[in-house]
Amino acid sequence: MPSPVLDRAWALAPQVSVRPEPFGALLYHFGTRRLSFLKDRRLLAVVQGLADAPTARAACTGAGIGPAEIGPYERALARLTDTAMLEERRP
Amino acid sequence: MSVAIPLVEHFARGLDAPICLTWELTYACNLACRHCLSSSGRRDPAELSTAEAKAVIDELERMQVFYVNIGGGEPTIRPDFWELVDYATAHHVGVKFSTNGVRITPEVAGRLAASDYVDVQISLDGATAEVNDAVRGEGSFATATTAMEHLAAAGFGGFKVSVVCTRHNIAQLDAFKAIADRYGAQLRLTRLRPSGRGADVWDELHPTAAQQRELYDWLLAHGEGVLTGDSFFHLAGYGEALPGLNLCGAGRVVCLIDPVGDVYACPFAIHDAFRAGNVRHPGGFAAVWRESELFRTLRGPQAGGACAACSAYDSCRGGCMAAKFFTGLPLDGPDPECVKGFGELRLASVEPGSAPKPSLDHSRPATAVPVTLQRRRPPDRACDENPLTLTVR
Numbered sequence: 001m002p003s004p005v006l007d008r009a010w011a012l013a014p015q016v017s018v019r020p021e022p023f024g025a026l027l028y029h030f031g032t033r034r035l036s037f038l039k040d041r042r043l044l045a046v047v048q049g050l051a052d053a054p055t056a057r058a059a060c061t062g063a064g065i066g067p068a069e070i071g072p073y074e075r076a077l078a079r080l081t082d083t084a085m086l087e088e089r090r091p
Numbered sequence: 092m093s094v095a096i097p098l099v100e101h102f103a104r105g106l107d108a109p110i111c112l113t114w115e116l117t118y119a120c121n122l123a124c125r126h127c128l129s130s131s132g133r134r135d136p137a138e139l140s141t142a143e144a145k146a147v148i149d150e151l152e153r154m155q156v157f158y159v160n161i162g163g164g165e166p167t168i169r170p171d172f173w174e175l176v177d178y179a180t181a182h183h184v185g186v187k188f189s190t191n192g193v194r195i196t197p198e199v200a201g202r203l204a205a206s207d208y209v210d211v212q213i214s215l216d217g218a219t220a221e222v223n224d225a226v227r228g229e230g231s232f233a234t235a236t237t238a239m240e241h242l243a244a245a246g247f248g249g250f251k252v253s254v255v256c257t258r259h260n261i262a263q264l265d266a267f268k269a270i271a272d273r274y275g276a277q278l279r280l281t282r283l284r285p286s287g288r289g290a291d292v293w294d295e296l297h298p299t300a301a302q303q304r305e306l307y308d309w310l311l312a313h314g315e316g317v318l319t320g321d322s323f324f325h326l327a328g329y330g331e332a333l334p335g336l337n338l339c340g341a342g343r344v345v346c347l348i349d350p351v352g353d354v355y356a357c358p359f360a361i362h363d364a365f366r367a368g369n370v371r372h373p374g375g376f377a378a379v380w381r382e383s384e385l386f387r388t389l390r391g392p393q394a395g396g397a398c399a400a401c402s403a404y405d406s407c408r409g410g411c412m413a414a415k416f417f418t419g420l421p422l423d424g425p426d427p428e429c430v431k432g433f434g435e436l437r438l439a440s441v442e443p444g445s446a447p448k449p450s451l452d453h454s455r456p457a458t459a460v461p462v463t464l465q466r467r468r469p470p471d472r473a474c475d476e477n478p479l480t481l482t483v484r
Contacts, residue, residue, distance in 0.1 A: 028157035
């Protein structure tokens with residue numbers, strides 16, 4: 001079944017700043033003034049790979065995340081789209 | 092997703108750079124609030140120059156500090172205030188500043204509304220002039236209201252209405268929310284600390300035990316819609332944690348830079364015991380943040396002391412360091428407002444006058460606001476640049 005998050009193309013919103021940390025990363029959106037935590041280095045790799053990947057699913061694959069473990073990443077990405085940290089990229 | 096240690100532990104052990112920090116730009120203030128945590132009033136002749144302040148901003152940019160909470164004193168009365176705000180935002184350091192509203196003219200409001208990188212907090216400690224002005228001084232409610240009108244008229248959505256919770260305004264929580272809603276603003280409630288002049292009025296102004304419970308229930312009911320700056324983590328001892336990190340971030344994820352460049356563990360701890368260094372010293376702010384002995388200690392394991400045996404310790408972690416310190420309680424003991432009542436018991440044995448006094452006092456002589464408010468305790472009921480919004484779990 002196509003996923004509304006995984007099968008689309010995304011990029012970090014232009015107003016978002018990313019600060020890598022040993023546990024993952026801090027994300028701050030200057031427009032919404034919202035801070036988010038990426039609690040996993042691989043999630044950071046996914047987020048950083050989004051802009052160059054055709055879909056979020058491809059970005060996950062690129063970060064070494066297989067289908068069996070993709071669930072938590074899909075939920076985390078969905079949360080980031082809900083909070084406008086990520087914006088849909090249209091070709 | 093598996094992580095070796097919980098995220099909150101990473102924060103407790105300290106980050107290479109603060110997430111945000113408080114920067115008080117001046118000790119000068121047009122008001123003389125009775126509970127001022129920095130004992131502000133007069134400018135200090137040693138305050139950082141424009142060039143020194145810009146050098147600090149350069150460092151914050153290099154360290155990727157997302158934003159600074161600028162305060163004072165009244166920061167907007169510093170002649171270079173807008174210059175520094177523009178410099179910070181041009182260098183990718185967002186600014187949230189706290190003001191009593193005195194300089195928020197329609198023109199200023201228009202300028203602020205045009206920037207994504209500046210946020211404003213209007214301080215209001217009563218939902219009515221009577222309650223507010225008794226603490227903040229005559230006319231301060233009107234000043235704040237005018238500022239809020241200007242911001243709303245300029246289309247500044249989501250500015251903050253920042254309230255220090257006291258015994259006299261807990262009954263006004265819904266009224267504060269209504270004020271914020273009226274201006275399209277967001278309500279922010281923070282804890283009264285016995286810091287600065289706050290130490291002198293804490294006994295009289297801090298919420299009663301029953302009011303604390305009322306506040307906790309109100310905050311739980313309002314969730315993430317009301318900000319708290321993580322200020323009420325000691326209330327987590329009631330059970331469910333409030334939104335936020337629920338940890339003392341002092342020297343770990345936050346700190347304070349004061350007007351003369353001294354770096355303290357947190358904005359509520361302006362005392363030599365919590366001073367980590369000065370941004371004017373070699374290595375600047377980064378060296379203080381990364382190398383100070385004090386901050387290293389704070390990032391190490393903390394002794395729970397008498398609290399360690401308590402069932403609530405994992406939630407409240409013993410509460411607020413500054414609140415304990417300035418009420419004369421040991422740092423490894425209960426918070427003075429411990430929800431289990433242990434703090435109150437301990438306070439009874441603190442010798443009057445023995446609590447440490449703030450190291451600095453910039454109060455203007457004889458400007459204290461006269462006490463005009465009648466005690467309005469309800470009949471015999473006993474009784475934070477939240478900047479930290481956890482969105483990815």
